[in-house]
Amino acid sequence: MTRPSRHAAGRSPRRTAEAPSRGTAPTVPTAPAAPTAPAARPAEATERAAGLDRLSVVIVVPAVLALAAGLWDLGGPPPWRDEAATVSAVGRTLPQLAHLLWSVDAVHGLYYALMHVVAGLSGTAEVALRIPSVVAGALAAAGTGAIGRALGAPRAGLYGGVLLALMPIFSRYVQEARPYALTAAAAVGVTLLFLRVLRSPTSAVLAAYAAALTVLAYLNLFALLIVGAHGIALILSRGPLLQWACAATPALAAVAPLAWLGSRQSAQVGWIPRPAADDVGRLAVQLFGDLGGATGPGVAPPTWALAFFGLAYAAVVGVRRARAARRMEEHTPEHTPEHAPEPGEEHTPEPAAGRAGGPGARAETPGHERAGTPAALVRLTLPWLLVPALVLLAASWTVHPVYVFRYVFCCVPAAALLAGAGLAALPPGLAAAVLTAWLGLSVPGQLATRGPDGRQDDPRPVMALLAAEAQPGDGVLFVPAKVRKYETVYPAVFGRLRDVALARSPERDGSFPGREVGARVLAARLDGLRTLWVVGHTGKNVLPARRRALVTRAFAPAGRWTFRGLFVDRYVLRHAHRSNGAGVGK
Numbered sequence: 001m002t003r004p005s006r007h008a009a010g011r012s013p014r015r016t017a018e019a020p021s022r023g024t025a026p027t028v029p030t031a032p033a034a035p036t037a038p039a040a041r042p043a044e045a046t047e048r049a050a051g052l053d054r055l056s057v058v059i060v061v062p063a064v065l066a067l068a069a070g071l072w073d074l075g076g077p078p079p080w081r082d083e084a085a086t087v088s089a090v091g092r093t094l095p096q097l098a099h100l101l102w103s104v105d106a107v108h109g110l111y112y113a114l115m116h117v118v119a120g121l122s123g124t125a126e127v128a129l130r131i132p133s134v135v136a137g138a139l140a141a142a143g144t145g146a147i148g149r150a151l152g153a154p155r156a157g158l159y160g161g162v163l164l165a166l167m168p169i170f171s172r173y174v175q176e177a178r179p180y181a182l183t184a185a186a187a188v189g190v191t192l193l194f195l196r197v198l199r200s201p202t203s204a205v206l207a208a209y210a211a212a213l214t215v216l217a218y219l220n221l222f223a224l225l226i227v228g229a230h231g232i233a234l235i236l237s238r239g240p241l242l243q244w245a246c247a248a249t250p251a252l253a254a255v256a257p258l259a260w261l262g263s264r265q266s267a268q269v270g271w272i273p274r275p276a277a278d279d280v281g282r283l284a285v286q287l288f289g290d291l292g293g294a295t296g297p298g299v300a301p302p303t304w305a306l307a308f309f310g311l312a313y314a315a316v317v318g319v320r321r322a323r324a325a326r327r328m329e330e331h332t333p334e335h336t337p338e339h340a341p342e343p344g345e346e347h348t349p350e351p352a353a354g355r356a357g358g359p360g361a362r363a364e365t366p367g368h369e370r371a372g373t374p375a376a377l378v379r380l381t382l383p384w385l386l387v388p389a390l391v392l393l394a395a396s397w398t399v400h401p402v403y404v405f406r407y408v409f410c411c412v413p414a415a416a417l418l419a420g421a422g423l424a425a426l427p428p429g430l431a432a433a434v435l436t437a438w439l440g441l442s443v444p445g446q447l448a449t450r451g452p453d454g455r456q457d458d459p460r461p462v463m464a465l466l467a468a469e470a471q472p473g474d475g476v477l478f479v480p481a482k483v484r485k486y487e488t489v490y491p492a493v494f495g496r497l498r499d500v501a502l503a504r505s506p507e508r509d510g511s512f513p514g515r516e517v518g519a520r521v522l523a524a525r526l527d528g529l530r531t532l533w534v535v536g537h538t539g540k541n542v543l544p545a546r547r548r549a550l551v552t553r554a555f556a557p558a559g560r561w562t563f564r565g566l567f568v569d570r571y572v573l574r575h576a577h578r579s580n581g582a583g584v585g586k
Contacts, residue, residue: 057154058145058148058154058161059149060142061145061158061161062141062142062145062162062165063141063142063161064138065165066141066161066164066165066174067134067137067138069137069166069446070134070138070171070174070175072171072446074127074130074131074134074175075127076451077449077450077451078452078454078459079126079177079459080458080565081482081483081565082176083126084459084486084488084489085485085512086112086115086129086177086178087124087129087177087488087489088506089108089112089116089512090112090115090119090124090129094116096510097112097116100112100511102261102510103265103510103511104511105265105268105512106258106261106262106265107258107262107268108179110215111219114182115129115132115177118131118132126177126489130176130177133174133178133180133182134174136174137173137181138165139185139188139189140164140181140185141162141165143185143192144160144188144416144417145157145160145161146188147160147188147192147413148160148161151377151380155420155423155424156421157417157420158420158424159420159424159435160416160417160420160421162420162435163419163435164413164416166442166446167289167416168289168290168298168299168445168446168448169286169290169409169412169445170412171446171449171450172454176455179219179220180410183216183219183223183409184410184412186216186223186410187216187223187410187413188413189212190212190213190226190230191226193212194209194230194233194234196209197209197239197240197243197244197247198239198240201244206246209244209247209248210247210250210251213248213251216410217251217254217255217258220407221258221259222388222392222402222408223388224252224255226410227252228387228391229383229386229388230248231244231248232387233380233383233384236383266400269402272396272402274401275393275396275397275401279403280393282405283393283408284300284304285300287385287408287415288304289303289415289416289442290445291445298441298442298444298445299438299441299445302438303416306418306419306434307415307422308422309425309426310377310378310420310421310422310423310424311378311422313374313422313425314374317374317375318374374425377417377421380417381414381417382418384411385414385418386411388407388410389408392407423435453564455564455565457537457564458564458566459486461563462486462566466493466494466568467492469570470493470497470531472496473496473497473529474497474530474531474532474533475499475500475525475526475532476498476499476500476532476533476534476535477501477532477534477535477543477547478499479534479543479544480537481501482512483513483566484506485506485512487499498529500532501516502514503517503521519546522547526554526555530572531570531572531573532551532555532572533569533571534551534568534569534570534571535568536566536569537566537567538565538567552571554573555571556571556572556573557570558571
């Protein structure tokens, strides 16, 4: 084939046959230059698409938005009981941390090790410990845009990254010192490597994918369920199944010791209830961007609508392209060899789509997303969105309750990508209007997650009460004992009080609550106190019967305060209680 015929390969067979050779150039009139004019418009569209495809737009914009949303009032949400566990863990020495992980929370060992380094550099203030989660959120949003770009759908990636960055549920987990934002970022990174495995399963790519899967599992053991989602996506895409299995198997083997140790610590998930119907409904709300519960669905309904529209759009485009491919096979089978890529020429699906449907097919989809990418995006995101959640729910109903939403938080980027595909299918002006309305609906959720009701506990009023009312030397009891974790978060408050039940410190005991004394020692320690404060979780808002008998034998109740997730009881010595002027307790 001569070079002129190679350039004409994308045109009709008739035009290709009439194209003059380079040797007859002197006899060619100027008119033949006209056929190249219609190609100028697609070229201009391609240049505009290339501008959108730049890293600075598709990746950096979602990252910047996620960073801004994460830093907004980062110290506003109060630290809750799980963040208190982080503070307690990372403030220990490395031997003490290893002792803790051998008995409890082994599944968070990698996160605690990372945060131990952070705490050594910047301290254990809540803002300092939340910064890594904010950075991870920015990486997750950027990676979401990168996934869309890797699939040849930069607009879907851009919109998906922006939606993810500004989802209230995303801000909820990005603004806490726990491993779930890092897990989401790792899941996005693993999925990017999975796309590399689909395209080019070299030894280096497979090794990187296996290592990334291992890191993901050590950040959150349940997040390894994304392997099943990748397997389904690979089968649907007819990818290199054997090579993928060769990468996934070593990762599963590397995670086996953690799974074994975690199974020995199954009491850590013993508090999880069996999911009910409303838990499934709340999952649908949370996966698609909002907090659920009292804040209402918020952005979830429009996100559902966009995701369903993206699915419908992918189906329509897939049907049209299948029909166009059949028409091409029926009418021009003899010219198929001419359309094959030349050696050394990069094959991209975009020109193939243009040939398949002819000039009319170019109007079916945006100029820079003609490559069959809606179907590819659906094949990737649907298993990612559904498989981990469905597996955990099924296990919780049939074996043992293990479902908690934060364990499947790493699936939220998949929902954002699906909704981003729906936005990308709209005309640009309409997409901008829909995105603006969506942002308006997200504001109440963003404010709620930064308010006093944004977490399960609100310890700040408790600390304010104790700082104002408790006197140095007063006693304190914790109900249950794991509430003692707040001592490490607020040492200035609890440092003035006597922890009357503590026998062995949490650091020495290798636990969060520590070891407590028996009834006889507790009775001796209560002797001589004038005031005792009981601090506990509202779910367990009474002292155990034996301890209550010990306390009420010498002390009388003198007040109860209830806050979000926590309560405080005040007891005073009975003779001091009877001697007050009001005669209360006589």
